[in-house]
Amino acid sequence: MKNKIVTVGFDGFIDILTKPIKNTFTNEYFKTIEEFGQYLVSKSNVSCSIEYTEFERKLGGNMPNFAYSLACKGIEVNAIGTLGDAPEFDKLRQKCNTFSYGKEYSAQALEFDSCKIFLAQSVNLDFDPYEKISSIFDTTNFTENDAFVLLNWSELSFSTKLWDDIYKKCFAIENTNKNKFLFFDLCDIERHDYDEVVEILNIIQKYCTKRYGILSLNGNEFNILARLLNVKSSDPKQIIKKIYSNLHIDEILVHTTKLSYSCSANGFYSKDTKYVEKLVVSTGSGDNFNASFLYAKLRGFDADKCLEIANLGAYKYITTGECADFSDLK
Numbered sequence: 001m002k003n004k005i006v007t008v009g010f011d012g013f014i015d016i017l018t019k020p021i022k023n024t025f026t027n028e029y030f031k032t033i034e035e036f037g038q039y040l041v042s043k044s045n046v047s048c049s050i051e052y053t054e055f056e057r058k059l060g061g062n063m064p065n066f067a068y069s070l071a072c073k074g075i076e077v078n079a080i081g082t083l084g085d086a087p088e089f090d091k092l093r094q095k096c097n098t099f100s101y102g103k104e105y106s107a108q109a110l111e112f113d114s115c116k117i118f119l120a121q122s123v124n125l126d127f128d129p130y131e132k133i134s135s136i137f138d139t140t141n142f143t144e145n146d147a148f149v150l151l152n153w154s155e156l157s158f159s160t161k162l163w164d165d166i167y168k169k170c171f172a173i174e175n176t177n178k179n180k181f182l183f184f185d186l187c188d189i190e191r192h193d194y195d196e197v198v199e200i201l202n203i204i205q206k207y208c209t210k211r212y213g214i215l216s217l218n219g220n221e222f223n224i225l226a227r228l229l230n231v232k233s234s235d236p237k238q239i240i241k242k243i244y245s246n247l248h249i250d251e252i253l254v255h256t257t258k259l260s261y262s263c264s265a266n267g268f269y270s271k272d273t274k275y276v277e278k279l280v281v282s283t284g285s286g287d288n289f290n291a292s293f294l295y296a297k298l299r300g301f302d303a304d305k306c307l308e309i310a311n312l313g314a315y316k317y318i319t320t321g322e323c324a325d326f327s328d329l330k
Helices: 033-042 062-072 087-095 129-136 140-144 159-171 194-207 219-228 236-246 285-298 303-320
Strands: 005-009 013-023 052-060 076-081 097-100 105-111 116-120 147-151 177-185 211-218 251-255 259-264 267-272
Touching (some): 013 033, 052 087, 052 105, 062 147, 062 285, 147 285, 211 219, 236 251, 251 303, 259 303, 267 303
Parallel strands (some): 013 105
């Protein structure tokens, strides 16, 4: 798509994709997290060793996966992250305008048939990230581009300060323009306490006074946020509506393995996903869903069509390991 520019930040990991081995003689892998967890519980109070097969090292982190997927659809992307000079990010450099403000980190993914466990390296900086980023990147892009995407709050210890600094120094003086988008993905918030989550939600809501803001949640994050906000219901439609009504965010987006939802001033929408029992790859599936959804928003589609396109993008990725391009998303 011509004339659309998006800036995406701010992580960067080398994903080491592995499968834990259940039986070395038959080379059988653990199929589910439940099966793997039961094995670990059986080893309580004793030591154990688990072998694994490494089958790929690739660009990883939410920013690189999202940015690369979006660029495959014809969007011009500024990708800001901790990329170092790792060769795993070469294909990102070929597709996007890349800006690295620190060394790359690593994350090991234990892949199962329909999900994964991430063991991510802790990311801590000995410098001010906003000052570093502003020294290598023109920060007027944050407000002037068609969309600004902020990802992986959970795993970057400095995210709250960085997101707040960007708002105060770039967005606070801006006029409201709801024709431009902000896209947020907090990632796994389970290990953060209530006050931390409330603080970042308050920052996101400040951003949403300036732009059309979308908060994306996977199924786990959706359930955790519902508990934190004391939303009590067994009906996903009612839960997402109550989350939406409690937050001054323009659109709440939820994606699970079997359904996806959107709730905004235009109403509530849901779509069945194409459930795949055994995935080619799961790491990066949420980022491909999110990138495809934003691509559809940039094209001006309604929420129902955006969900359809997002599901198509995720399906292409989990069944082939490749990102969908615009020809796959008609």
